[in-house]
Amino acid sequence: MPPERTDGPEAHAEPQPPKQLRALQEDLGQAFAQFESIVGHNDHGPVADRWVSPNRSMSARERADIYREQFWLRHRDALYEDYPALSHYLGDSGFEQFCQDYLRAHPPRSFTLRDLGNDTARFAASYDGFESGRAAAARDLARFELAFVDLFDGAELPHADPEKMATVSPEAWATARVVLHPRLVLFAFAYPVHGYRTAVRGDGPDPERDLRPEANWLAMYRSHDLKVHILPIEQRQYVLLNALRGDVSLLDACEKVAATGSDTDHDQLGETLRKWFHSWARRGWIVDVLTDASG
Amino acid sequence: MTSTVASSATPPATPRFDVPDFGCGVGLRIPHYGHIFAESPEVDFFEIISENFMVAGGRPLRHLDQVLERYPVVQHGVSLGIGATTPLDWEYLAALKKLVRRTKTPWVTDHLCWTRNSHTDLHDLLPLPYTEDALMHVAARVHIVQDYLELPFGIENVSSYLSYAQSEMSEWEFFARVVEEADCGMLLDVNNVYVSSFNHAFEPKDYLDRLPVERVLQYHLAGHTNKGNYILDTHSDHVIDAVWDLYEYACGKTGPISTLVEWDEDIPELDVVLAETEKARVIRQRVQARHAS
Numbered sequence: 001m002p003p004e005r006t007d008g009p010e011a012h013a014e015p016q017p018p019k020q021l022r023a024l025q026e027d028l029g030q031a032f033a034q035f036e037s038i039v040g041h042n043d044h045g046p047v048a049d050r051w052v053s054p055n056r057s058m059s060a061r062e063r064a065d066i067y068r069e070q071f072w073l074r075h076r077d078a079l080y081e082d083y084p085a086l087s088h089y090l091g092d093s094g095f096e097q098f099c100q101d102y103l104r105a106h107p108p109r110s111f112t113l114r115d116l117g118n119d120t121a122r123f124a125a126s127y128d129g130f131e132s133g134r135a136a137a138a139r140d141l142a143r144f145e146l147a148f149v150d151l152f153d154g155a156e157l158p159h160a161d162p163e164k165m166a167t168v169s170p171e172a173w174a175t176a177r178v179v180l181h182p183r184l185v186l187f188a189f190a191y192p193v194h195g196y197r198t199a200v201r202g203d204g205p206d207p208e209r210d211l212r213p214e215a216n217w218l219a220m221y222r223s224h225d226l227k228v229h230i231l232p233i234e235q236r237q238y239v240l241l242n243a244l245r246g247d248v249s250l251l252d253a254c255e256k257v258a259a260t261g262s263d264t265d266h267d268q269l270g271e272t273l274r275k276w277f278h279s280w281a282r283r284g285w286i287v288d289v290l291t292d293a294s295g
Numbered sequence: 296m297t298s299t300v301a302s303s304a305t306p307p308a309t310p311r312f313d314v315p316d317f318g319c320g321v322g323l324r325i326p327h328y329g330h331i332f333a334e335s336p337e338v339d340f341f342e343i344i345s346e347n348f349m350v351a352g353g354r355p356l357r358h359l360d361q362v363l364e365r366y367p368v369v370q371h372g373v374s375l376g377i378g379a380t381t382p383l384d385w386e387y388l389a390a391l392k393k394l395v396r397r398t399k400t401p402w403v404t405d406h407l408c409w410t411r412n413s414h415t416d417l418h419d420l421l422p423l424p425y426t427e428d429a430l431m432h433v434a435a436r437v438h439i440v441q442d443y444l445e446l447p448f449g450i451e452n453v454s455s456y457l458s459y460a461q462s463e464m465s466e467w468e469f470f471a472r473v474v475e476e477a478d479c480g481m482l483l484d485v486n487n488v489y490v491s492s493f494n495h496a497f498e499p500k501d502y503l504d505r506l507p508v509e510r511v512l513q514y515h516l517a518g519h520t521n522k523g524n525y526i527l528d529t530h531s532d533h534v535i536d537a538v539w540d541l542y543e544y545a546c547g548k549t550g551p552i553s554t555l556v557e558w559d560e561d562i563p564e565l566d567v568v569l570a571e572t573e574k575a576r577v578i579r580q581r582v583q584a585r586h587a588s
């Protein structure tokens with residue numbers, strides 16, 4: 001029954017929306033997407049009176065307020081779901097205040113709730129509403145939990161060709177550039193966020209709300225079976241991987257690592273690096289090695 | 296549940312759209328994945344929320360492919376916003392069409408509502424005012440969407456908690472005229488008819504009596520939450536008897552049509568949801584037997 005048309009938007013003249021319908025949606029959309037009851041609201045109360053009819057048991061404002069409340073509950077619950085550790089750490093009232101302030105600054109604009117938290121880490125970084133003493137850990141948690149959402153359903157990407165890596169000659173390795181998997185996420189945290197999130201999500205009792213500082217470095221990645229993994233890494237690995245991501249040669253990146261270590265480390269660095277690269281390749285973190293020969 | 300429902304006197308309408316009757320299915324929900332993949336339970340078909348799978352990759356699409364290997368899947372959307380006054384979202388439509396090719400769904404549905412304005416995507420199924428202008432606006436947009444998707448498109452009636460001072464006609468008249476004007480199908484949510492009949496004090500059978508039943512592609516059934524002075528469409532419970540009665544009444548008009556039980560909050564074991572589909576199956580058989588005799 002539908003006529004054969006496969007062409008895109010340019011071929012479809014969309015109707016001009018009726019003015020009154022547009023005004024209704026602009027007015028009520030604003031009344032619904034905020035967090036104060038419409039019933040006694042100076043601006044949104046009259047908006048509801050203008051567009052909405054009362055019925056036997058409810059005023060126009062009360063009926064409109066059902067949708068406002070649903071807006072809040074739906075988005076709050078979506079954030080609770082994606083940020084279990086952050087919400088536990090902040091407590092309900094702290095987290096819900098954070099959610100409202102976040103949603104005010106970043107009203108949902110995507111068709112999918114999956115994108116709802118896209119700006120949480122950036123927002124948290126400069127948010128001054130956290131309870132005193134909790135901002136630093138909260139910011140670590142927001143960064144960490146947002147990365148899960150991003151990694152969960154991102155596109156498939158090519159994996160490394162192990163044969164190509166085997167053909168790189170020993171001399172070529174020095175100037176080679178190692179291309180890391182774009183979905184490998186590297187973190188330097190001041191708080192032990194991974195253990196905390198695992199405890200919150202586990203079957204055991206919830207952890208204390210407090211978190212003590214403890215510097216740690218993590219790599220987050222998705223394996224071939226599409227599971228998301230988190231692996232603690234050493235600070236030196238973090239430095240090296242970050243340097244490689246900065247598009248410097250392997251030699252330059254290794255020198256950065258050497259500069260951070262002791263003499264003993266230096267002696268053993270060659271062997272250590274060999275082991276690291278081996279395990280990174282095995283995990284799929286390295287997707288290509290570019291040598292002069294490969295251009 | 297009760298079984299004393301007056302059937303409609305006329306024989307079932309012949310569906311206008313050449314779509315299969317898949318029987319009685321359930322919504323595909325994550326808490327049931329373990330059961331589905333481990334035991335391959337007998338389910339006539341699954342309905343997916345399209346948006347949950349309009350993603351670039353990862354486990355959602357892998358799980359979907361596993362389901363597609365074993366079951367028919369139909370697609371149901373929540374974010375099209377066919378009644379919104381912002382332009383159609385062509386990125387969204389392109390992603391939807393891509394997913395349609397993957398699932399091979401024989402029809403696509405979404406709701407008779409608006410979901411966003413120029414500021415915000417509200418992620419809600421907001422009712423439209425029942426005006427001539429809104430009717431023509433929605434119908435024109437349905438034409439575009441249906442042409443683009445190259446599949447029968449069905450609009451679902453929503454539950455609503457408010458009515459508009461500007462409305463010029465009843466909900467059923469609006470619904471019926473939109474689908475006629477747009478020449479599209481209907482997804483008839485019987486629970487939504489019931490919820491709205493309570494919230495707006497109308498007789499639900501009047502609603503069903505006035506629909507162009509030959510356009511119904513699919514049924515929805517669900518539970519709801521009675522808040523006292525209004526009912527909220529929560530999909531959090533068993534289908535109530537009054538809704539089963541309405542379903543039987545509607546089936547008498549349409550004949551057997553793919554029927555889906557939705558359960559989205561406080562989701563129980565799959566077997567509990569499947570038991571609801573068995574109730575639907577019994578009703579369909581009873582209606583068919585009545586018409587055959």
Ligand SMILES: [Fe+2]
Nearest residue numbers: 451484515557
């Ligand atoms: Fe529905």
